[in-house]
Amino acid sequence: xxxxxxxxxxxxxxxxxxxxxxxxxxxxxxxxxxxxxxxxxxxxxxxxxxxxxxxxxxxxxxxxxxxxxxxxxxxxxxxxxxxxxxxxxxxxxxxxxxxxxxxxxxxxxxxxxxxxxxxxxxxxxxxxxxxxxxxxxxxxxxxxxxxxxxxxxxxxxxxxxxxxxxxxxxxxxxxxxxxxxxxxxx
Amino acid sequence: xxxxxxxxxxxxxxxxxxxxxxxxxxxxxxxxxxxxxxxxxxxxxxxxxxxxxxxxxxxxxxxxxxxxxxxxxxxxxxxxxxxxxxxxxxxxxxxxxxxxxxxxxxxxxxxxxxxxxxxxxxxxxxxxxxxxxxxxxxxxxxxxxxxxxxxxxxxxxxxxxxxxxxxxxxxxxxxxxxxxxxxxxx
Numbered sequence: 001x002x003x004x005x006x007x008x009x010x011x012x013x014x015x016x017x018x019x020x021x022x023x024x025x026x027x028x029x030x031x032x033x034x035x036x037x038x039x040x041x042x043x044x045x046x047x048x049x050x051x052x053x054x055x056x057x058x059x060x061x062x063x064x065x066x067x068x069x070x071x072x073x074x075x076x077x078x079x080x081x082x083x084x085x086x087x088x089x090x091x092x093x094x095x096x097x098x099x100x101x102x103x104x105x106x107x108x109x110x111x112x113x114x115x116x117x118x119x120x121x122x123x124x125x126x127x128x129x130x131x132x133x134x135x136x137x138x139x140x141x142x143x144x145x146x147x148x149x150x151x152x153x154x155x156x157x158x159x160x161x162x163x164x165x166x167x168x169x170x171x172x173x174x175x176x177x178x179x180x181x182x183x184x185x186x
Numbered sequence: 187x188x189x190x191x192x193x194x195x196x197x198x199x200x201x202x203x204x205x206x207x208x209x210x211x212x213x214x215x216x217x218x219x220x221x222x223x224x225x226x227x228x229x230x231x232x233x234x235x236x237x238x239x240x241x242x243x244x245x246x247x248x249x250x251x252x253x254x255x256x257x258x259x260x261x262x263x264x265x266x267x268x269x270x271x272x273x274x275x276x277x278x279x280x281x282x283x284x285x286x287x288x289x290x291x292x293x294x295x296x297x298x299x300x301x302x303x304x305x306x307x308x309x310x311x312x313x314x315x316x317x318x319x320x321x322x323x324x325x326x327x328x329x330x331x332x333x334x335x336x337x338x339x340x341x342x343x344x345x346x347x348x349x350x351x352x353x354x355x356x357x358x359x360x361x362x363x364x365x366x367x368x369x370x371x372x
Contacts, residue, residue: 001349016259028214032356039359041349073202076354163187163227163369168262169362170218173225176359177366183349184363 002127004183005103005135006037006175007046007093009148010054013141023140025054030061030084031077032172033138038080040179045084046093046135055086090148097133107137107144108178109155117157120181127182136182138175188313190369191289191321192223192361193232193279195334196240199327209326211240216247216270217263218358219324224266226365231270232279232321241272276334283319293323293330294364295341303343306367313368322368324361 008029011022030047037045047058062084064070065077087093097103106123109115118126127134137144137152149155159177160167169177194215197208216233223231235241248270250256251263273279283289292309295301304312313320323330323338335341345363346353355363 004349028356028358032359035354035356036359038352039350039355040347076352079352080354159366160371161226161366161369162371163190164225166224166262166265168221168266169225170214170221170358172214172356172358173218173222173362176355176362177370180345180347180363180366181370183347184367185346185348 002129002131003133004040004042004127005044005046005133006033006042006179007048007090007135007137008033008171008175009090009137009139009144010047010049012145012147013139014143014145016142018142020145021141022050025049025057026140027061029140029172030058030081033175034080034084035077036172036176036179038083040183042083042179043133044096046096047084047086048088048090048093049086050088052088055088058084058086090151093135097135102132104132104134104153105137105151106134106154106156107139107149107152108158108174109149110158115155118154119157123154123156123182136178138171138178140171188315188317189319190226190228190313191230191232191319192219192228192365193234193276193321193323194219194357194361195276195323195325195330196233196235198331198333199325200329200331202328204328206331207327208236211235211243212326213247215326215358216244216267219361220266220270221263222358222362222365224269226369228269228365229319230282232282233270233272234274234276234279235272236274238274241274244270244272276337279321283321288318290318290320290339291323291337292320292340292342293325293335293338294344294360295335296344301341304340305343309340309342309368322364324357324364326357
């Protein structure tokens, strides 16, 4: 089985008008996606943010749950937050894998001309085999720009339901669902 | 296809020591579970809370996204929050279905002696057919007490992954995954 990692991108990110922005760290993104990542066997959860004060915020949250009063109240949380790793850029994340060639980048994307989309059934089979670690990228804000999707090695089909045309999941929900589709027993 | 509804229970709820408590409304529970519910075609998302000041908080959040500055910034959010309904108790929720017999209550549960557990494959088939509306209950805090599980018409298997023994999903993640397993295209 290949090792799976998650990453939450805060820059470069699209805003509502299609411009490129940096989004702020959200406390519950740290907690929820760390808990989901750990529950589906991910080895690390990267929070990618170019601003050092924002990276320090994540480290303070981790410290609070590792050593603070909350560590006693909910000891399980420490285990999830321990896999969270804060890095300034995608390039810095690649260093953890020995460089860009040491990891496969995956993301979900709406189907666009000229792009091959992988189904979740195909992706599950790929993860069961041997190969490089896989890092599943998730975007904050209005999602990741084309430049990041173009840099991915594989694009998975977007999450959808036959029961609704409305499709505006939070990134916390989208990450949980993606992990369940890749590694869940359902 | 049967109609699906979600409900988030804030009382009676278990605390870490197994006692019965009332939990506080969390802003992102309102948003995330409304967005997930709407994205999977649910007709309503009930927030069950016995304290009127907490119920008013949900109504203020809804108003802010229906009429406030945020309504212009993210118009899609209004559509999701419009299905949120705040009620003081399970009994008050039953009234929306013409009484207890007008709805089937479902929840997830770890397998316990003397209980029949439904798989997600079975549940999907049940939802495709004809029948009463189904309301999927989710618990805050440390989960719902046995008294609520005993009152359910059907218990689904707990969410699990073969990739991990750690299993501490947020309720926002658990709700998203459950809806995807019931109505997703994955």
